[in-house]
Amino acid sequence: MIRLSAELVVDCANDLGEGPTWDAVSSSLLWTDVHARAIHRYWPDSGKSSVIRTALPIGSLVMREQGGAVAAGRNGFHFLDLTSGDMQPIGDPEDHLPHTMFNDGKCDPLGRFLAGTSSQRNEPEGAFYALDPDLHIRKYFDGVYCSNGIAWSADFRTIYYIDSLAYEVIAFDYDLPSGSISGGRRSVIRFEDRSVLPDGMTWDAEGMLWIAEWGGWRVCRWNPATGERLAIVDVPSRNVTSCVFAGEESDALYITTARSGATGEDLAAQPHSGGLFRVSTGVNGGPSYRFRG
Numbered sequence: 001m002i003r004l005s006a007e008l009v010v011d012c013a014n015d016l017g018e019g020p021t022w023d024a025v026s027s028s029l030l031w032t033d034v035h036a037r038a039i040h041r042y043w044p045d046s047g048k049s050s051v052i053r054t055a056l057p058i059g060s061l062v063m064r065e066q067g068g069a070v071a072a073g074r075n076g077f078h079f080l081d082l083t084s085g086d087m088q089p090i091g092d093p094e095d096h097l098p099h100t101m102f103n104d105g106k107c108d109p110l111g112r113f114l115a116g117t118s119s120q121r122n123e124p125e126g127a128f129y130a131l132d133p134d135l136h137i138r139k140y141f142d143g144v145y146c147s148n149g150i151a152w153s154a155d156f157r158t159i160y161y162i163d164s165l166a167y168e169v170i171a172f173d174y175d176l177p178s179g180s181i182s183g184g185r186r187s188v189i190r191f192e193d194r195s196v197l198p199d200g201m202t203w204d205a206e207g208m209l210w211i212a213e214w215g216g217w218r219v220c221r222w223n224p225a226t227g228e229r230l231a232i233v234d235v236p237s238r239n240v241t242s243c244v245f246a247g248e249e250s251d252a253l254y255i256t257t258a259r260s261g262a263t264g265e266d267l268a269a270q271p272h273s274g275g276l277f278r279v280s281t282g283v284n285g286g287p288s289y290r291f292r293g
């Protein structure tokens with residue numbers, strides 16, 4: 001088992017850091033602090049960072065080809081102005097559901113924004129959606145408790161998906177030209193330790209998955225073909241939420257974390273909890289794609 005350690009990059013003390021995405025145009029990393037209604041940005045070349053505030057909590061965001069970003073969060077999908085924090089509504093497929101909001105999301109290579117919702121009362125009332133470039137919202141499936149990690153195989157013929165409270169990674173056949181999930185549902189990775197929740201996820205050029213563990217102090221690399229854990233990245237924060245590779249040919253994995261719920265002794269053991277962390281993995285990662293609408 002390969003064992004790596006993540007280092008602190010930005011001591012941002014996020015209550016719920018989430019949804020990191022890499023913007024290759026500006027060479028910066030963006031992520032959300034959901035509870036704080038804040039979008040953070042970090043430029044590795046200069047070491048600078050910035051924060052903007054938004055009116056609504058955002059679960060995830062992707063860069064937009066026309067400029068700015070698209071966010072998924074409370075009240076559905078919004079265009080997001082990254083200078084002012086202004087949000088323009090696109091659509092909310094769950095405006096009839098008061099206890100759900102959008103959580104993890106990311107674009108496929110054709111610029112569709114896939115994102116799922118999470119129930120704040122742990123009911124299977126969430127669902128998994130895509131916002132197409134024509135701004136139509138399609139529902140893939142429902143019955144979801146807490147929609148989280150999304151990743152693809154290196155050839156994009158398989159999509160991997162995590163509903164955290166199912167304690168597993170499931171796979172479906174994915175048809176990239178149409179953006180449809182065409183069946184073939186199977187369980188590929190199982191989490192036996194119920195004290196840990198699989199959270200955000202990304203993939204690398206070798207087709208392996210990197211999965212953040214809420215409550216697990218780590219991100220692990222997995223082989224979805226065998227269900228085998230290949231590597232452990234230790235993170236000095238209990239609640240590890242998500243990860244993304246920076247740049248198309250980079251091996252740097254950036255990791256978001258959450259300070260949420262930590263007080264007193266617990267916080268003393270993880271003083272940089274809620275920070276942004278980084279580890280060099282030795283493998284090139286999957287890119288962050290932009291929304292084409």
Ligand code: CA
Pocket residue numbers: 018019103104148149199200241242
């Ligand atoms: Ca998440």
